[in-house]
Amino acid sequence: MDAHENSLRRAYSYEYPHPAVTVDCAIFGLDEGKLKLLLIQRDLEPFAGAWALPGGFVKLDEDLETAARRELEEETGVKRVFIDQVGAFGEPGRDPRERVITVAWWAIVNLFEHPVKADTDARNAAWFAVDELPALAFDHRTILDAALARLRDTIRREPLAFEFLPRKLTLTQLQRFYETVLGEAFDKRNFRKKALSYGILTELEEYEVDVAHRAARLYRFDKTAWEKLRKAGGSFSI
Amino acid sequence: MDAHENSLRRAYSYEYPHPAVTVDCAIFGLDEGKLKLLLIQRDLEPFAGAWALPGGFVKLDEDLETAARRELEEETGVKRVFIDQVGAFGEPGRDPRERVITVAWWAIVNLFEHPVKADTDARNAAWFAVDELPALAFDHRTILDAALARLRDTIRREPLAFEFLPRKLTLTQLQRFYETVLGEAFDKRNFRKKALSYGILTELEEYEVDVAHRAARLYRFDKTAWEKLRKAGGSFSI
DNA sequence: CCAAAAGTGTTAGAGATACACCCATGG
DNA sequence: CCATGGGTGTATCTCTAACACTTTTGG
DSSP states (O other): OOHHHHHHHHHHOOOSOOOEEEEEEEEEEEETTEEEEEEEEOOSSSSTTOEEOOEEEOOTTSOHHHHHHHHHHHHHOOOSOEEEEEEEEOOTTSSSSSOEEEEEEEEEOOTTTSOOOOOSGGGTEEEEETTSOOOBSTTHHHHHHHHHHHHHHHHHHSOTHHHHSOSEEOHHHHHHHHHHHHTOOOOHHHHHHHHHHTSOEEEEEEEOOSOSSOOOEEEEEOHHHHHHHHHTTOOOOO | OOHHHHHHHHHHOOOSOOOEEEEEEEEEEEETTEEEEEEEEOOSSSSTTOEEOOEEEOOTTSOHHHHHHHHHHHHHOOOSOEEEEEEEEOOTTSSSSSOEEEEEEEEEOOTTTSOOOOOSGGGTEEEEETTSOOOBSTTHHHHHHHHHHHHHHHHHHSOTHHHHSOSEEOHHHHHHHHHHHHTOOOOHHHHHHHHHHTSOEEEEEEEOOSOSSOOOEEEEEOHHHHHHHHHTTOOOOO
Protein backbone atom coordinates (compact mmCIF):
# COMPACT_ATOMS: atom_id res chain seq x y z
CA MET A 1 0.00 0.00 0.00
CA ASP A 2 1.49 3.33 -0.97
CA ALA A 3 1.04 6.61 0.84
CA HIS A 4 -1.73 7.60 -1.48
CA GLU A 5 -3.85 4.53 -0.89
CA ASN A 6 -3.22 5.03 2.76
CA SER A 7 -4.56 8.51 2.46
CA LEU A 8 -7.60 7.34 0.54
CA ARG A 9 -8.44 4.69 3.08
CA ARG A 10 -8.20 7.31 5.79
CA ALA A 11 -10.25 9.83 3.88
CA TYR A 12 -13.07 7.39 3.44
CA SER A 13 -13.02 5.92 6.90
CA TYR A 14 -14.97 7.22 9.82
CA GLU A 15 -13.29 4.87 12.23
CA TYR A 16 -10.87 7.47 13.42
CA PRO A 17 -11.11 8.55 17.06
CA HIS A 18 -12.74 11.93 17.46
CA PRO A 19 -11.25 14.80 19.42
CA ALA A 20 -13.33 17.20 21.48
CA VAL A 21 -14.09 20.49 19.73
CA THR A 22 -14.67 23.77 21.51
CA VAL A 23 -15.03 27.42 20.60
CA ASP A 24 -13.20 30.16 22.52
CA CYS A 25 -13.89 33.86 22.22
CA ALA A 26 -11.61 36.83 22.63
CA ILE A 27 -14.22 39.46 23.45
CA PHE A 28 -12.92 43.00 23.18
CA GLY A 29 -14.43 46.22 24.42
CA LEU A 30 -13.36 49.78 25.03
CA ASP A 31 -13.72 50.98 28.61
CA GLU A 32 -12.22 54.00 30.33
CA GLY A 33 -10.15 54.60 27.23
CA LYS A 34 -8.54 51.20 27.41
CA LEU A 35 -8.87 48.15 25.23
CA LYS A 36 -10.27 45.43 27.45
CA LEU A 37 -10.78 41.71 27.23
CA LEU A 38 -13.47 39.67 28.96
CA LEU A 39 -12.10 36.71 30.92
CA ILE A 40 -13.72 34.13 33.14
CA GLN A 41 -12.09 32.61 36.15
CA ARG A 42 -12.00 28.83 36.16
CA ASP A 43 -13.15 27.07 39.29
CA LEU A 44 -12.25 23.53 38.30
CA GLU A 45 -9.04 21.79 37.32
CA PRO A 46 -7.11 22.04 35.17
CA PHE A 47 -6.04 25.64 35.69
CA ALA A 48 -8.49 26.13 38.56
CA GLY A 49 -8.40 29.77 39.62
CA ALA A 50 -6.73 30.86 36.39
CA TRP A 51 -8.39 33.22 33.95
CA ALA A 52 -9.45 31.98 30.57
CA LEU A 53 -11.20 33.04 27.39
CA PRO A 54 -14.90 32.28 27.52
CA GLY A 55 -15.68 29.18 25.55
CA GLY A 56 -17.35 25.83 25.49
CA PHE A 57 -18.16 22.76 23.51
CA VAL A 58 -19.65 22.83 20.05
CA LYS A 59 -22.94 21.01 19.86
CA LEU A 60 -23.21 18.38 17.17
CA ASP A 61 -26.01 20.17 15.35
CA GLU A 62 -24.62 23.66 15.77
CA ASP A 63 -22.60 25.79 13.36
CA LEU A 64 -19.21 26.98 14.63
CA GLU A 65 -20.19 30.64 14.45
CA THR A 66 -23.47 29.88 16.19
CA ALA A 67 -21.59 28.17 19.00
CA ALA A 68 -19.27 31.15 19.37
CA ARG A 69 -22.21 33.57 19.41
CA ARG A 70 -23.98 31.45 21.98
CA GLU A 71 -20.97 31.53 24.31
CA LEU A 72 -20.59 35.22 23.73
CA GLU A 73 -24.20 35.94 24.51
CA GLU A 74 -24.10 33.77 27.61
CA GLU A 75 -21.20 35.80 28.95
CA THR A 76 -22.27 39.26 27.89
CA GLY A 77 -25.98 39.11 27.15
CA VAL A 78 -25.26 40.92 23.91
CA LYS A 79 -26.43 39.66 20.52
CA ARG A 80 -25.66 40.71 16.99
CA VAL A 81 -22.14 41.89 17.62
CA PHE A 82 -19.29 41.77 15.17
CA ILE A 83 -17.58 38.38 15.30
CA ASP A 84 -14.91 36.83 13.13
CA GLN A 85 -12.92 33.65 13.18
CA VAL A 86 -9.27 33.67 14.23
CA GLY A 87 -8.60 30.05 13.39
CA ALA A 88 -8.26 26.59 14.86
CA PHE A 89 -5.79 25.74 17.61
CA GLY A 90 -5.21 22.09 18.26
CA GLU A 91 -1.79 21.30 19.60
CA PRO A 92 -1.96 17.91 21.32
CA GLY A 93 -1.56 18.48 25.03
CA ARG A 94 -3.04 21.97 25.03
CA ASP A 95 -5.65 20.46 27.33
CA PRO A 96 -4.09 17.94 29.73
CA ARG A 97 -7.19 15.76 29.92
CA GLU A 98 -7.87 14.85 26.35
CA ARG A 99 -7.36 16.04 22.82
CA VAL A 100 -9.30 19.27 22.42
CA ILE A 101 -9.30 21.28 19.23
CA THR A 102 -10.63 24.79 19.65
CA VAL A 103 -11.90 27.20 17.04
CA ALA A 104 -11.11 30.71 18.22
CA TRP A 105 -13.14 33.83 17.48
CA TRP A 106 -12.73 37.47 18.20
CA ALA A 107 -15.64 39.74 18.88
CA ILE A 108 -16.38 43.35 19.71
CA VAL A 109 -18.85 44.42 22.38
CA ASN A 110 -19.87 48.03 22.53
CA LEU A 111 -19.62 48.89 26.20
CA PHE A 112 -21.13 52.32 25.65
CA GLU A 113 -24.33 50.94 24.22
CA HIS A 114 -24.40 47.70 26.23
CA PRO A 115 -22.61 48.01 29.55
CA VAL A 116 -21.65 44.46 30.51
CA LYS A 117 -21.39 44.10 34.26
CA ALA A 118 -18.89 41.35 34.46
CA ASP A 119 -17.07 42.42 37.60
CA THR A 120 -19.23 40.71 40.24
CA ASP A 121 -17.84 37.68 42.02
CA ALA A 122 -20.97 35.72 41.25
CA ARG A 123 -20.20 35.65 37.59
CA ASN A 124 -16.49 34.93 38.01
CA ALA A 125 -15.93 37.14 35.03
CA ALA A 126 -14.07 40.41 34.60
CA TRP A 127 -12.80 42.86 32.04
CA PHE A 128 -9.01 43.26 31.94
CA ALA A 129 -6.97 45.84 30.12
CA VAL A 130 -5.14 43.88 27.44
CA ASP A 131 -1.80 45.25 28.55
CA GLU A 132 -2.39 44.17 32.16
CA LEU A 133 -3.60 40.64 31.76
CA PRO A 134 -3.15 37.84 34.28
CA ALA A 135 -1.61 34.56 33.18
CA LEU A 136 -4.12 32.70 31.05
CA ALA A 137 -5.16 29.06 31.17
CA PHE A 138 -4.33 26.52 28.47
CA ASP A 139 -2.81 28.10 25.34
CA HIS A 140 -5.14 31.07 25.62
CA ARG A 141 -2.27 33.53 25.58
CA THR A 142 -1.30 32.26 22.13
CA ILE A 143 -4.88 32.45 20.96
CA LEU A 144 -5.25 35.94 22.33
CA ASP A 145 -2.09 37.11 20.61
CA ALA A 146 -3.46 35.86 17.31
CA ALA A 147 -6.80 37.55 17.99
CA LEU A 148 -5.09 40.82 18.88
CA ALA A 149 -3.03 40.70 15.71
CA ARG A 150 -6.23 40.17 13.74
CA LEU A 151 -7.95 43.02 15.54
CA ARG A 152 -5.09 45.46 14.88
CA ASP A 153 -4.83 44.39 11.29
CA THR A 154 -8.54 44.65 10.67
CA ILE A 155 -9.28 48.03 12.23
CA ARG A 156 -6.80 49.66 9.87
CA ARG A 157 -8.80 48.53 6.87
CA GLU A 158 -12.38 48.25 8.07
CA PRO A 159 -14.38 50.89 9.91
CA LEU A 160 -14.78 48.64 12.95
CA ALA A 161 -13.75 51.34 15.40
CA PHE A 162 -17.39 52.37 15.54
CA GLU A 163 -18.31 48.98 17.00
CA PHE A 164 -16.26 50.01 20.03
CA LEU A 165 -17.38 53.61 20.36
CA PRO A 166 -20.62 55.39 21.28
CA ARG A 167 -23.10 55.95 18.50
CA LYS A 168 -22.44 59.67 18.75
CA LEU A 169 -18.75 60.24 18.98
CA THR A 170 -16.15 62.96 18.71
CA LEU A 171 -13.23 62.85 16.34
CA THR A 172 -10.89 62.93 19.31
CA GLN A 173 -12.53 59.80 20.71
CA LEU A 174 -11.96 58.12 17.40
CA GLN A 175 -8.34 59.18 17.30
CA ARG A 176 -7.72 58.06 20.89
CA PHE A 177 -9.22 54.70 20.05
CA TYR A 178 -6.80 54.11 17.21
CA GLU A 179 -3.89 55.34 19.28
CA THR A 180 -4.82 53.03 22.12
CA VAL A 181 -5.29 49.92 20.05
CA LEU A 182 -2.44 50.45 17.64
CA GLY A 183 -0.04 51.96 20.17
CA GLU A 184 0.87 54.73 17.78
CA ALA A 185 0.29 58.49 17.87
CA PHE A 186 -1.46 60.33 15.07
CA ASP A 187 -1.31 63.97 14.07
CA LYS A 188 -4.61 65.59 14.94
CA ARG A 189 -5.10 67.54 11.73
CA ASN A 190 -4.07 64.73 9.43
CA PHE A 191 -6.16 62.22 11.33
CA ARG A 192 -9.30 64.35 11.07
CA LYS A 193 -8.77 65.04 7.41
CA LYS A 194 -8.44 61.34 6.68
CA ALA A 195 -11.30 60.23 8.92
CA LEU A 196 -13.66 62.67 7.23
CA SER A 197 -12.36 62.02 3.72
CA TYR A 198 -14.36 58.80 3.30
CA GLY A 199 -17.70 60.52 3.76
CA ILE A 200 -18.84 57.87 6.22
CA LEU A 201 -19.13 60.24 9.19
CA THR A 202 -22.22 62.42 9.49
CA GLU A 203 -21.63 65.73 11.21
CA LEU A 204 -24.35 66.23 13.84
CA GLU A 205 -25.69 69.49 15.19
CA GLU A 206 -24.87 68.22 18.64
CA TYR A 207 -21.96 68.67 20.99
CA GLU A 208 -20.35 66.97 23.93
CA VAL A 209 -21.87 67.87 27.31
CA ASP A 210 -20.43 68.24 30.80
CA VAL A 211 -16.87 68.83 29.75
CA ALA A 212 -14.63 71.42 31.40
CA HIS A 213 -13.54 72.88 28.11
CA ARG A 214 -14.87 73.65 24.69
CA ALA A 215 -17.40 70.98 23.73
CA ALA A 216 -16.52 68.87 20.73
CA ARG A 217 -18.83 68.29 17.84
CA LEU A 218 -20.47 64.87 17.62
CA TYR A 219 -20.46 62.64 14.56
CA ARG A 220 -22.29 59.46 13.68
CA PHE A 221 -20.96 56.59 11.60
CA ASP A 222 -23.05 56.35 8.44
CA LYS A 223 -23.25 52.65 7.71
CA THR A 224 -25.26 53.18 4.55
CA ALA A 225 -22.62 55.50 3.13
CA TRP A 226 -19.95 52.96 3.97
CA GLU A 227 -21.82 50.16 2.23
CA LYS A 228 -22.33 52.33 -0.81
CA LEU A 229 -18.65 53.26 -0.82
CA ARG A 230 -17.60 49.64 -0.45
CA LYS A 231 -19.88 48.53 -3.27
CA ALA A 232 -18.35 51.18 -5.48
CA GLY A 233 -14.97 49.55 -4.88
CA GLY A 234 -13.95 52.07 -2.26
CA SER A 235 -11.87 51.21 0.74
CA PHE A 236 -11.15 52.48 4.20
CA SER A 237 -7.73 52.89 5.74
CA ILE A 238 -6.32 54.66 8.76
CA MET B 1 -29.50 27.71 36.87
CA ASP B 2 -28.63 30.76 34.81
CA ALA B 3 -26.94 30.83 31.48
CA HIS B 4 -23.58 31.45 33.04
CA GLU B 5 -23.67 28.43 35.32
CA ASN B 6 -24.84 26.48 32.35
CA SER B 7 -21.83 27.65 30.44
CA LEU B 8 -19.51 26.75 33.29
CA ARG B 9 -20.93 23.26 33.61
CA ARG B 10 -20.46 22.80 29.92
CA ALA B 11 -16.96 24.19 29.93
CA TYR B 12 -15.84 21.75 32.59
CA SER B 13 -17.60 18.71 31.24
CA TYR B 14 -16.09 16.29 28.78
CA GLU B 15 -19.34 14.45 28.30
CA TYR B 16 -20.15 16.23 25.08
CA PRO B 17 -20.30 14.15 21.89
CA HIS B 18 -17.24 14.64 19.69
CA PRO B 19 -17.36 15.50 16.01
CA ALA B 20 -14.91 14.12 13.48
CA VAL B 21 -12.06 16.51 12.63
CA THR B 22 -10.23 16.57 9.34
CA VAL B 23 -7.72 18.78 7.55
CA ASP B 24 -8.16 19.82 3.93
CA CYS B 25 -5.50 21.45 1.79
CA ALA B 26 -5.78 23.87 -1.08
CA ILE B 27 -2.45 23.17 -2.79
CA PHE B 28 -1.50 25.79 -5.33
CA GLY B 29 1.17 25.69 -7.97
CA LEU B 30 2.12 27.59 -11.10
CA ASP B 31 2.18 25.54 -14.28
CA GLU B 32 2.22 26.69 -17.89
CA GLY B 33 1.67 30.20 -16.66
CA LYS B 34 -1.53 29.31 -14.89
CA LEU B 35 -2.41 29.13 -11.24
CA LYS B 36 -3.33 25.53 -10.57
CA LEU B 37 -4.90 23.57 -7.78
CA LEU B 38 -4.31 19.94 -6.90
CA LEU B 39 -7.52 17.92 -6.58
CA ILE B 40 -8.20 14.26 -5.95
CA GLN B 41 -11.09 12.37 -7.40
CA ARG B 42 -13.23 10.58 -4.85
CA ASP B 43 -14.04 6.95 -5.52
CA LEU B 44 -16.45 6.40 -2.64
CA GLU B 45 -19.73 7.97 -1.61
CA PRO B 46 -20.61 10.61 -0.80
CA PHE B 47 -19.63 12.58 -3.86
CA ALA B 48 -18.10 9.53 -5.56
CA GLY B 49 -16.45 10.66 -8.78
CA ALA B 50 -16.39 14.27 -7.73
CA TRP B 51 -13.16 16.19 -7.26
CA ALA B 52 -12.15 17.30 -3.79
CA LEU B 53 -9.38 19.02 -1.89
CA PRO B 54 -6.88 16.52 -0.53
CA GLY B 55 -7.47 15.91 3.12
CA GLY B 56 -7.95 13.41 5.87
CA PHE B 57 -8.49 12.82 9.52
CA VAL B 58 -6.42 14.39 12.21
CA LYS B 59 -4.74 11.81 14.42
CA LEU B 60 -5.29 12.20 18.12
CA ASP B 61 -1.61 12.80 18.86
CA GLU B 62 -0.91 14.98 15.85
CA ASP B 63 -0.78 18.73 15.57
CA LEU B 64 -3.13 20.33 13.02
CA GLU B 65 -0.31 21.69 10.91
CA THR B 66 1.46 18.34 11.06
CA ALA B 67 -1.68 16.64 9.81
CA ALA B 68 -1.98 19.12 6.95
CA ARG B 69 1.69 18.66 6.01
CA ARG B 70 1.29 14.91 6.14
CA GLU B 71 -1.65 15.02 3.72
CA LEU B 72 0.20 17.41 1.50
CA GLU B 73 3.30 15.26 1.39
CA GLU B 74 1.27 12.15 0.71
CA GLU B 75 -0.27 13.82 -2.32
CA THR B 76 2.75 15.64 -3.68
CA GLY B 77 5.81 14.05 -2.13
CA VAL B 78 7.02 17.52 -1.31
CA LYS B 79 8.13 18.57 2.18
CA ARG B 80 8.99 21.91 3.70
CA VAL B 81 6.65 23.97 1.58
CA PHE B 82 4.89 27.13 2.63
CA ILE B 83 1.66 26.32 4.40
CA ASP B 84 -0.79 28.51 6.30
CA GLN B 85 -4.14 28.00 7.92
CA VAL B 86 -7.28 29.31 6.27
CA GLY B 87 -9.59 28.49 9.14
CA ALA B 88 -12.14 25.99 10.38
CA PHE B 89 -15.27 25.06 8.45
CA GLY B 90 -17.91 23.17 10.33
CA GLU B 91 -21.41 23.72 9.09
CA PRO B 92 -23.56 20.81 10.28
CA GLY B 93 -24.46 18.79 7.22
CA ARG B 94 -21.37 19.69 5.21
CA ASP B 95 -20.69 15.95 5.31
CA PRO B 96 -23.91 13.95 4.99
CA ARG B 97 -22.67 11.04 7.10
CA GLU B 98 -21.75 12.66 10.36
CA ARG B 99 -20.63 15.95 11.84
CA VAL B 100 -17.21 16.71 10.42
CA ILE B 101 -15.31 19.86 11.24
CA THR B 102 -12.43 20.56 8.90
CA VAL B 103 -9.44 22.81 9.38
CA ALA B 104 -8.46 24.14 5.98
CA TRP B 105 -4.93 25.06 4.90
CA TRP B 106 -3.44 26.57 1.82
CA ALA B 107 -0.04 25.63 0.54
CA ILE B 108 2.33 26.42 -2.28
CA VAL B 109 4.22 23.78 -4.24
CA ASN B 110 6.98 24.88 -6.54
CA LEU B 111 6.34 22.94 -9.73
CA PHE B 112 9.57 24.16 -11.30
CA GLU B 113 11.72 22.70 -8.54
CA HIS B 114 9.50 19.72 -7.72
CA PRO B 115 7.42 18.61 -10.67
CA VAL B 116 4.48 16.75 -9.15
CA LYS B 117 3.15 14.12 -11.51
CA ALA B 118 -0.43 14.05 -10.44
CA ASP B 119 -2.03 13.35 -13.78
CA THR B 120 -1.91 9.57 -13.81
CA ASP B 121 -5.12 7.66 -13.35
CA ALA B 122 -3.56 5.53 -10.65
CA ARG B 123 -3.31 8.44 -8.28
CA ASN B 124 -6.75 9.82 -9.10
CA ALA B 125 -5.24 13.24 -8.72
CA ALA B 126 -4.83 16.13 -11.12
CA TRP B 127 -3.87 19.77 -11.34
CA PHE B 128 -6.64 22.10 -12.51
CA ALA B 129 -6.41 25.72 -13.53
CA VAL B 130 -8.27 27.58 -10.81
CA ASP B 131 -10.48 29.32 -13.36
CA GLU B 132 -11.50 26.01 -14.95
CA LEU B 133 -12.36 23.91 -11.96
CA PRO B 134 -14.88 21.09 -11.93
CA ALA B 135 -17.63 21.08 -9.32
CA LEU B 136 -16.13 20.25 -5.96
CA ALA B 137 -17.31 17.81 -3.30
CA PHE B 138 -18.70 18.87 0.08
CA ASP B 139 -18.28 22.60 0.77
CA HIS B 140 -14.87 22.58 -0.86
CA ARG B 141 -15.80 25.38 -3.23
CA THR B 142 -16.40 27.63 -0.23
CA ILE B 143 -13.14 26.56 1.35
CA LEU B 144 -11.27 27.12 -1.87
CA ASP B 145 -12.73 30.60 -2.28
CA ALA B 146 -11.50 31.49 1.19
CA ALA B 147 -8.08 30.01 0.41
CA LEU B 148 -7.87 31.93 -2.85
CA ALA B 149 -8.78 35.17 -1.11
CA ARG B 150 -6.05 34.48 1.43
CA LEU B 151 -3.55 33.72 -1.32
CA ARG B 152 -4.31 36.91 -3.24
CA ASP B 153 -4.22 38.98 -0.10
CA THR B 154 -0.96 37.48 1.09
CA ILE B 155 1.10 37.67 -2.09
CA ARG B 156 0.61 41.41 -2.19
CA ARG B 157 2.34 41.81 1.14
CA GLU B 158 4.75 38.90 1.41
CA PRO B 159 7.32 37.84 -1.17
CA LEU B 160 5.65 34.46 -1.63
CA ALA B 161 5.69 34.69 -5.40
CA PHE B 162 9.12 33.09 -5.28
CA GLU B 163 7.63 29.95 -3.76
CA PHE B 164 5.80 29.51 -7.06
CA LEU B 165 8.59 30.44 -9.46
CA PRO B 166 11.91 28.91 -10.49
CA ARG B 167 14.90 29.70 -8.32
CA LYS B 168 16.35 31.70 -11.19
CA LEU B 169 13.67 33.85 -12.68
CA THR B 170 13.16 36.78 -14.99
CA LEU B 171 11.35 39.94 -13.99
CA THR B 172 8.79 39.25 -16.68
CA GLN B 173 8.02 35.86 -15.13
CA LEU B 174 7.50 37.62 -11.83
CA GLN B 175 5.21 40.19 -13.39
CA ARG B 176 3.19 37.54 -15.26
CA PHE B 177 2.75 35.65 -12.01
CA TYR B 178 1.21 38.63 -10.27
CA GLU B 179 -0.94 39.42 -13.27
CA THR B 180 -2.18 35.85 -13.43
CA VAL B 181 -3.01 35.48 -9.78
CA LEU B 182 -4.39 38.95 -9.18
CA GLY B 183 -6.09 39.29 -12.55
CA GLU B 184 -4.69 42.76 -13.02
CA ALA B 185 -2.19 44.21 -15.49
CA PHE B 186 0.92 46.04 -14.36
CA ASP B 187 3.04 48.58 -16.18
CA LYS B 188 6.35 46.97 -17.07
CA ARG B 189 8.61 49.81 -16.05
CA ASN B 190 6.83 50.56 -12.81
CA PHE B 191 6.65 46.91 -11.89
CA ARG B 192 10.37 46.38 -12.37
CA LYS B 193 11.24 49.51 -10.45
CA LYS B 194 9.14 48.39 -7.51
CA ALA B 195 10.24 44.76 -7.56
CA LEU B 196 13.89 45.81 -7.47
CA SER B 197 13.37 48.58 -4.93
CA TYR B 198 13.30 46.20 -1.95
CA GLY B 199 16.78 44.89 -2.59
CA ILE B 200 15.65 41.31 -2.22
CA LEU B 201 16.42 40.28 -5.80
CA THR B 202 20.01 39.44 -6.71
CA GLU B 203 20.93 40.20 -10.28
CA LEU B 204 22.70 37.18 -11.76
CA GLU B 205 25.22 37.12 -14.58
CA GLU B 206 23.00 34.62 -16.31
CA TYR B 207 20.34 34.83 -18.94
CA GLU B 208 17.41 32.87 -20.24
CA VAL B 209 18.25 30.20 -22.79
CA ASP B 210 16.42 28.80 -25.81
CA VAL B 211 14.17 31.75 -26.40
CA ALA B 212 13.39 33.13 -29.84
CA HIS B 213 14.18 36.69 -28.85
CA ARG B 214 16.54 38.65 -26.68
CA ALA B 215 17.32 36.56 -23.57
CA ALA B 216 16.17 38.07 -20.30
CA ARG B 217 18.43 38.49 -17.31
CA LEU B 218 17.92 36.09 -14.44
CA TYR B 219 17.45 37.09 -10.81
CA ARG B 220 17.39 35.13 -7.59
CA PHE B 221 15.25 35.87 -4.54
CA ASP B 222 17.60 36.75 -1.66
CA LYS B 223 15.91 35.34 1.39
CA THR B 224 18.60 36.63 3.72
CA ALA B 225 18.13 40.17 2.47
CA TRP B 226 14.38 39.83 2.93
CA GLU B 227 14.78 38.61 6.52
CA LYS B 228 17.13 41.46 7.27
CA LEU B 229 14.72 43.95 5.74
CA ARG B 230 11.80 42.50 7.66
CA LYS B 231 13.71 42.61 10.95
CA ALA B 232 14.50 46.25 10.29
CA GLY B 233 10.76 46.89 10.14
CA GLY B 234 10.67 46.95 6.37
CA SER B 235 7.80 45.61 4.34
CA PHE B 236 7.05 44.28 0.89
CA SER B 237 4.18 45.30 -1.31
CA ILE B 238 3.26 44.89 -4.95
C1' DC C 1 -8.28 84.80 33.53
C1' DC C 2 -6.61 80.26 33.41
C1' DA C 3 -6.62 75.47 32.02
C1' DA C 4 -8.00 72.20 28.77
C1' DA C 5 -9.18 70.48 24.69
C1' DA C 6 -11.41 71.83 19.95
C1' DG C 7 -10.70 73.26 15.67
C1' DT C 8 -8.38 74.67 11.45
C1' DG C 9 -4.56 75.14 6.19
C1' DT C 10 -0.45 75.09 3.90
C1' DT C 11 3.84 73.42 2.30
C1' DA C 12 7.27 69.96 1.11
C1' DG C 13 8.39 65.47 0.03
C1' DA C 14 7.61 60.68 -1.26
C1' DG C 15 5.57 57.44 -3.78
C1' DA C 16 2.47 56.13 -7.60
C1' DT C 17 1.15 56.53 -12.27
C1' DA C 18 1.39 57.35 -17.09
C1' DC C 19 3.82 56.92 -21.03
C1' DA C 20 7.24 55.34 -25.99
C1' DC C 21 11.16 53.98 -27.96
C1' DC C 22 15.45 51.32 -28.97
C1' DC C 23 17.85 46.74 -28.27
C1' DA C 24 19.13 41.93 -28.76
C1' DT C 25 18.22 37.51 -30.52
C1' DG C 26 16.50 33.60 -33.30
C1' DG C 27 14.29 32.18 -37.19
C1' DC D 1 14.87 41.62 -42.11
C1' DC D 2 11.24 40.61 -39.25
C1' DA D 3 8.91 39.18 -35.10
C1' DT D 4 9.24 38.86 -30.29
C1' DG D 5 9.95 40.20 -26.02
C1' DG D 6 13.83 42.82 -23.10
C1' DG D 7 15.10 46.84 -21.23
C1' DT D 8 15.15 51.78 -19.88
C1' DG D 9 13.81 57.47 -17.80
C1' DT D 10 11.05 61.38 -16.99
C1' DA D 11 7.15 64.30 -15.88
C1' DT D 12 2.98 64.63 -13.35
C1' DC D 13 0.01 63.82 -9.81
C1' DT D 14 -1.69 62.22 -5.54
C1' DC D 15 -1.17 61.16 -1.00
C1' DT D 16 1.33 61.60 3.19
C1' DA D 17 3.77 64.06 6.74
C1' DA D 18 5.14 67.92 9.21
C1' DC D 19 3.89 71.75 11.57
C1' DA D 20 1.37 76.25 15.33
C1' DC D 21 -1.94 79.11 16.55
C1' DT D 22 -6.75 80.72 17.72
C1' DT D 23 -11.29 79.46 19.78
C1' DT D 24 -14.50 77.98 23.16
C1' DT D 25 -15.95 76.61 27.56
C1' DG D 26 -16.05 75.67 32.58
C1' DG D 27 -14.17 76.52 36.79
